[in-house]
Amino acid sequence: MSRLSGWGRTAAVEADVLEVTSEEQVAAALAAALAPRGLGRSYGDAAQLAGGRVLDLRGLDAISPVSPDGLVTVGAGASLDALVRAVIPAGWFVPVTPGTRQVTLGGALAADVHGKNHHRDGTLGAHVTRLRVISPTGIHELTPADGERFFVHLGAMGLTGVITEATLRLLPVSTDRVLVDTERFDDLDGVMAAMVEGDHRYRYSVAWVDCAASAQRGRAILTRGDHARVDDLAGATLRPPRPARLAVPVTAPPGLLNAVSVAAFNELWFRRAPRRRVGEPQRLETFFHPLDGVRDWNRLYGPRGLVQYQFAVPDDAAETVRTAVSRLAASRVPSFLAVLKRFGAANPAPLSFPQPGWTLALDLPVGPPALPGLLDDLDALVVAAGGRVYLAKDARLAPATVRAMYPRLGDFAALAARFDPEHRLTSDLDRRLRLREG
Amino acid sequence: MDNAFGQPQTVVVLGGTSDIARAVVRRLAAARADTVVLAGRDAGALAAAAEEARDFGALQSPQVTFDATDVADAGRVVADCFAAAGREVDLVILAVGRLGHQEEDQDDPARAGEGALVNFAWPVAALAAVRRLLVAQGHGRILVMSSVAAIRVRRSAYLYGGAKAGLDRLATGLATSLAGTGVSLHLLRPGFVRTKMTAGEPEPPLTTGVEPVAEAVVRGLATGQPVIWSPPVLRWAMLVLRHLPARLWSLVMDR
Numbered sequence: 001m002s003r004l005s006g007w008g009r010t011a012a013v014e015a016d017v018l019e020v021t022s023e024e025q026v027a028a029a030l031a032a033a034l035a036p037r038g039l040g041r042s043y044g045d046a047a048q049l050a051g052g053r054v055l056d057l058r059g060l061d062a063i064s065p066v067s068p069d070g071l072v073t074v075g076a077g078a079s080l081d082a083l084v085r086a087v088i089p090a091g092w093f094v095p096v097t098p099g100t101r102q103v104t105l106g107g108a109l110a111a112d113v114h115g116k117n118h119h120r121d122g123t124l125g126a127h128v129t130r131l132r133v134i135s136p137t138g139i140h141e142l143t144p145a146d147g148e149r150f151f152v153h154l155g156a157m158g159l160t161g162v163i164t165e166a167t168l169r170l171l172p173v174s175t176d177r178v179l180v181d182t183e184r185f186d187d188l189d190g191v192m193a194a195m196v197e198g199d200h201r202y203r204y205s206v207a208w209v210d211c212a213a214s215a216q217r218g219r220a221i222l223t224r225g226d227h228a229r230v231d232d233l234a235g236a237t238l239r240p241p242r243p244a245r246l247a248v249p250v251t252a253p254p255g256l257l258n259a260v261s262v263a264a265f266n267e268l269w270f271r272r273a274p275r276r277r278v279g280e281p282q283r284l285e286t287f288f289h290p291l292d293g294v295r296d297w298n299r300l301y302g303p304r305g306l307v308q309y310q311f312a313v314p315d316d317a318a319e320t321v322r323t324a325v326s327r328l329a330a331s332r333v334p335s336f337l338a339v340l341k342r343f344g345a346a347n348p349a350p351l352s353f354p355q356p357g358w359t360l361a362l363d364l365p366v367g368p369p370a371l372p373g374l375l376d377d378l379d380a381l382v383v384a385a386g387g388r389v390y391l392a393k394d395a396r397l398a399p400a401t402v403r404a405m406y407p408r409l410g411d412f413a414a415l416a417a418r419f420d421p422e423h424r425l426t427s428d429l430d431r432r433l434r435l436r437e438g
Numbered sequence: 439m440d441n442a443f444g445q446p447q448t449v450v451v452l453g454g455t456s457d458i459a460r461a462v463v464r465r466l467a468a469a470r471a472d473t474v475v476l477a478g479r480d481a482g483a484l485a486a487a488a489e490e491a492r493d494f495g496a497l498q499s500p501q502v503t504f505d506a507t508d509v510a511d512a513g514r515v516v517a518d519c520f521a522a523a524g525r526e527v528d529l530v531i532l533a534v535g536r537l538g539h540q541e542e543d544q545d546d547p548a549r550a551g552e553g554a555l556v557n558f559a560w561p562v563a564a565l566a567a568v569r570r571l572l573v574a575q576g577h578g579r580i581l582v583m584s585s586v587a588a589i590r591v592r593r594s595a596y597l598y599g600g601a602k603a604g605l606d607r608l609a610t611g612l613a614t615s616l617a618g619t620g621v622s623l624h625l626l627r628p629g630f631v632r633t634k635m636t637a638g639e640p641e642p643p644l645t646t647g648v649e650p651v652a653e654a655v656v657r658g659l660a661t662g663q664p665v666i667w668s669p670p671v672l673r674w675a676m677l678v679l680r681h682l683p684a685r686l687w688s689l690v691m692d693r
Contacts, residue, residue, distance in 0.1 A: 001576075001618060001619075001620070008442060010441075010442035010443075011439070011440055011441065011442055011444075013576075013577055013620055014576060014577070014618065014619065014620035015576070015620075044442060045439065045442075050439065050575075050576055050577035050620055051575050051576010051577045051620050052576060304661065305442070307442050366442060366443065369657070371443070372443045372445065372469065395441055395442030396441040396442045396443055396445075398470060399472070428439050431439045431525075431526070432439040432441060432447065
């Protein structure tokens with residue numbers, strides 16, 4: 001038995017971890033109940049099964065050569081970091097990347113991850129041309145032309161089958177830099193207006209919002225950009241990202257991240273940004289994955305760990321974003337800079353998180369007694385607005401709330417049962433939210 | 439499953455009509471507990487406690503009746519509770535116990551022995567059954583209701599205190615035996631609490647109502663505290679009191 005948890009380091013469990021390196025081993029393992037796991041970067045309990053079997057898929061890490069038109073076939077256990085390293089020298093980049101490269105492709109598709117370009121490029125799943133899934137009913141080769149039988153696996157949190165391989169269409173790039181425009185805003189309304197007005201002009205856009213309880217609550221830094229072309233730079237290169245240079249060696253004492261220290265950090269972060277700067281070349285990893293520069297940063301949150309709360313609401317519910325920020329500030333639960341983004345169109349996957357409108361993500365330390373109730377209150381606001389919470393980040397939703405947030409859960413469960421009639425694919429997330437019960 | 443805040447969804451309460459257990463259940467049901475199985479002696483009181491659990495948010499609260507003097511029945515009771523839960527059990531609360539009447543019981547072999555059955559032997563048998571089922575499940579938590587009376591036994595309640603002392607020590611051993619199983623044990627040591635069990639008894643210092651105890655339990659479950667004291671200051675008070683010379687102890691505690 002090994003001790004396991006998600007990236008938030010909450011609700012750790014003992015589980016029997018089985019490492020696999022072949023599809024035959026995956027198929028054999030599916031004779032009994034299990035939870036698939038990659039790099040363990042979902043925040044909550046999606047990739048663990050207390051007292052049960054966890055399938056470690058990191059061994060399925062083959063990466064094919066890239067075809068001339070940018071197609072690459074990647075094992076589910078390969079990390080996006082490994083993929084980027086393999087393809088960038090030839091001028092390719094992943095079409096969508098979440099805030100870290102330290103996720104496996106299988107995990108990224110199981111969560112149907114999005115990036116700073118969702119408003120124009122959709123989720124990572126939108127760039128998959130072929131999916132290979134092993135479930136108790138067999139091996140399934142699927143393409144988007146298979147419709148719901150393909151899409152059900154995206155965002156399914158590993159509950160429909162084990163994705164073993166996917167073919168992706170990569171993005172051609174000619175440099176390893178992004179040209180970034182940075183703007184600072186003194187309030188939330190200002191940054192939201194700027195995003196609505198101008199995001200369509202950029203491939204990538206994200207805002208960091210200060211949720212600390214101070215007069216500056218809601219101030220924000222908006223960074224937007226696109227890949228630099230060779231002509232944009234003197235001495236353009238195509239180098240792989242640098243590995244992390246810093247690490248958090250031990251778990252911090254409880255209470256290190258409190259309202260005062262977090263407010264101080266937010267102040268520094270905000271002051272560091274220029275009021276306005278145009279066309280600054282930034283390295284890909286600086287722009288996309290700043291936290292990958294600090295290994296094990298989750299340890300900063302102390303022994304009780306952290307929860308991330310990420311919700312999406314439609315455009316007409318922009319007020320929900322404002323209310324969430326002000327309630328958080330009023331509660332004095334410390335929150336590092338929150339991440340605000342606009343989402344484009346949703347895809348047909350029944351449990352895919354993004355929906356058109358706004359998304360806000362908050363990192364919160366477990367500990368303040370007011371936090372569980374505060375998040376339950378935010379759930380109610382999000383449901384009332386027709387929004388939802390991201391399952392890959394969740395560690396505390398209630399079963400009834402998920403049903404209100406994901407109205408297609410019933411369709412999902414019915415489709416999942418076709419791939420896994422005996423409900424062998426499970427996880428603590430599944431058991432907590434009863435996702436497979438529809 | 440327990441969530442990130444240590445809030446359980448499926449709870450079994452052995453001794454479900456205990457005032458302290460009910461106060462804990464109210465808080466758990468208001469958070470995430472949607473299935474609460476209540477086991478106890480009095481079917482009518484159990485039904486009332488079950489209705490209360492539903493009023494506070496539980497979706498179902500099945501009941502199991504038993505007699506805590508029937509040690510041989512403890513395994514059946516625990517098995518019935520787990521079956522009634524219908525899901526894997528996140529938390530078992532062991533709140534079986536009775537104060538008895540020290541003066542009347544102390545020279546009566548039958549009643550003194552029966553008190554030990556209810557406060558010690560039955561809980562021990564039930565814990566064996568709970569341990570087996572939770573370890574097989576590979577996760578879950580046990581909350582054992584001990585008492586500050588177990589730390590140093592008072593003359594005026596030595597039958598109760600002595601049995602609780604046995605249970606308290608046994609539970610600390612049981613907790614150690616669970617390392618690496620995914621199961622863990624919380625030991626609750628409340629001070630004197632105003633309940634129907636203690637009605638009419640003289641109230642020593644640091645007496646509380648049930649709500650502060652329930653609050654301490656919920657906080658202990660959230661933070662993973664192995665020993666939960668209520669009020670928390672008792673941890674330090676007992677550190678001193680338990681080492682008082684016997685005559686001084688008697689003078690302070692058995693007035």
